[in-house]
Amino acid sequence: MGNTVLVTGVARYVGARLATALAADPGIDRVIGVDTVPPTAFARSGGAQLEFRGIDLRSSDLAKVIGTADIDTVVHMTLLSGPARSRSALKEHNVIGTMQLLAACQRSATVSRVVVRSTTAVYGSSPADPAVFTEETEAAEPPATGYAKDAVEVEGHVRGFARRRPDVAVCTLRFANFMGPGVDSPLTRFFAQPVLPTVLGFDPRLQFVHEDDGVEVLRRAAGEDHPGTFNVAGEGVLMLSQCLRRAGRVAVPLPSPTFRVLGELARASGLLDFSPEHQALLTYGRAVDPSRLWAELGWTPTFSTADAFADFLARHR
Amino acid sequence: MKDPLGFAFRRLGGQYEVDEFGFDAELTEALLEVLRPLYRCWFRVETAGLGNVPRGGGALVVANHSGALPLDALMLQVALHDEAGRTVRLLGADLVYRLPVLSHLARKSGHTLACPPDAGRLLGRGELVGVFPEGFRGIGKAFWHRYRLQRFGRDGVVATALRAGVPIVPCAIVGAEEIYPKLGDLGVAARVLGLPYLPVTPFFPWLGVLGLVPLPSKWLIGFGEPIRTDGYDPGDPRAAFELTDHVRETLQRQLRALRARRGPAFPLPALPRLAW
Structure with a gap:
């Protein structure tokens, strides 16, 4: 049975919550959290089974931890979209970090389960795509930039690992945008503003996963073998216009070239992370079919897309 | 509209539902309200063979496409909604989803991109799906x-x-061919604008915006007997070819018959006779 779980990316909100939830699980003896900076929420909950290691995924320290700690399950969730560092640093963190981690897992004799947090951004957003993506759908225009492209590369490395180690159960979870009172992402920061720029003449479909459901999905994936790739999203979709009206925000529709330039300016000034893939999402939208995961887990999420957004608004009025 | 105040409140508060394709039933009702005068008074649309449209369950309506602008799609939607009591989910070109305004109005009125995953998904849910398989070749053809x-x-x-x-219902639309008689094509300008064609009609572009008023031709929309698909082997690639040919021939025959039945596109109103 999986007794020792390694969680990467615990300094961030969902990672910290997952580590705490896993530590509370009686079936798990030990949870090792890894990140470059110590988590704040995590330190407070600090149970006896919870350890934190300040490790950069790109360093060889990680291989040492995996080699010595008899780790059974690895939950990899460091995929970053943050604007904090330069693009090359971000890519190195996302892709090189994953390669290092997978290399360490491949050498390990104890790791029997790997869970990777990916994103539905791997499908891109374009007018030539089907309305609803299933796990098999090929993107019409695969993401060529940023975070989404990193995610595509990370998934490629994960598939390669799964081929080389067929004895390890590899579960790739493609999450829709997280939404809820505790989430801090480019999208939640976008919705927290009083006046929002939108793309004139477009009303994208958006899909959210509530943070509680996201943590629960990760916890279940870390606790049992669910090999394969799965979409994770709350039931239903919300149009951007619906979100804005429910939030009582003022929309400022801008022609798409203006929207793009403003987005770049906001990004350069560090005000708001308005990456090109984010702009594509706010123009063409995206919806996925998560039914395969619900059938696999025999569980359905508590929050629909609309519920998750309502819960987010309850905090951000 | 039954409850305009409630409608306004729901719209402004965002308290309405859409499905995963973005279909907004309430907004669609309002949009159909706008199209109805065009359907009833301008084109005087008459329907035939409504009994051939299944009352429920998945089916594919295959129709001919014409008229430079897809008014035939809108009129088909009104006909199926008002006279057959069914919401049709049309499959459109990706150009529709590239264009501002049109893209979200198309999604909100239930339509989606013409691609096998979307079509299969809608048919699997028991929806009535409509398609114009000629695409731009049909709608952009010369008069x-x-x-x-x-x-x-x-x-x-x-x-x-x-x-x-699911069964295939061939649907002939007569009348849309005459709304914008396409005599020429501004090919270069169309390419610059990223459009498949830019028609020259007797009135467009000469009269500017006025040239966009469709001519009031007389329309007939006829639904043919459903073609069953369950006799074919889905695994056989030739089956799809054969079936496509069969549907195409049936539709062409139906179109010819319906056109003959309509008579002239612009019937003259009966002149008041002087009584002597």
């Missing part, structure tokens, strides 16, 4: 090619219906 069915697209929507095992 002297009117009522001549063009080649069907390769996206294989007929094959999707075959896999889903």
Whole structure:
């Protein structure tokens, strides 16, 4: 049975919550959290089974931890979209970090389960795509930039690992945008503003996963073998216009070239992370079919897309 | 509209539902309200063979496409909604989803991109799906090619219906050919604008915006007997070809018959007779 779980990316909100939830699980003896900076929420909950290691995924320290700690399950969730560092640093963190981690897992004799947090951004957003993506759908225009492209590369490395180690159960979870009172992402920061720029003449479909459901999905994936790739999203979709009206925000529709330039300016000034893939999402939208995961887990999420957004608004009025 | 105040409150508060394709039933009702005068008074649309449209369950309506602007799609939607009591989910070109305004109005009124995954998904949910397999070849053809069915697209929507095992209802639309008689094509300007064609009609672009007023031709929309797909083997690639040919021939025959039944496109009103 999986007794020792390694969680990467615990300094961030969902990672910290997952580590705490896993530590509370009686079936798990030990949870090792890894990140470059110590988590704040995590330190407070600090149970006896919870350890934190300040490790950069790109360093060889990680291989040492995996080699010595008899780790059974690895939950990899460091995929970053943050604007904090330069693009090359971000890519190195996302892709090189994953390669290092997978290399360490491949050498390990104890790791029997790997869970990777990916994103539905791997499908891109374009007018030539089907309305609803299933796990098999090929993107019409695969993401060529940023975070989404990193995610595509990370998934490629994960598939390669799964081929080389067929004895390890590899579960790739493609999450829709997280939404809820505790989430801090480019999208939640976008919705927290009083006046929002939108793309004139477009009303994208958006899909959210509530943070509680996201943590629960990760916890279940870390606790049992669910090999394969799965979409994770709350039931239903919300149009951007619906979100804005429910939030009582003022929309400022801008022609798409203006929207793009403003987005770049906001990004350069560090005000708001308005990456090109984010702009594509706010123009063409995206919806996925998560039914395969619900059938696999025999569980359905508590929050629909609309519920998750309502819960987010309850905090951000 | 029954409850305009409630409608306004729901719209402004965002308290309405859409499905995963973005279909907004409430907004669609309001949009159909706007189209109805065009349907009833301008084109005087008459329907035939409504009994051939299944009352429920998945089915694929295959129609001919014409008229430079897809008014035939809108009129088909009104006809099926008002007279057959069914919401049709049309499959459109990706150009529709690239254009501002049109893209979200198309999604909100229930339509989606013409691609096998979307078509299969809608048919699997028991929806009535409508398609114009001629695509731009049909809607952008010259006036002297009117009522001549063009080649069907390769996206294989007929094959999707075959896999889903749903019946195909051929639908002939007569009248849309005459709304914008396309005499020429501003090819270069169209390419600059990223459009498949830019028609020259007797009134456009000479009269500017006024040239966009469709001519009030007389329309007939006829639904043919459903073609069953369950006799074919979905695994056989030839089956899809055969079925496509069969549908195309049936539709062409139906189109010819309906055009003859309509008579002139612009029937003169009976002149008041002087009584002596």
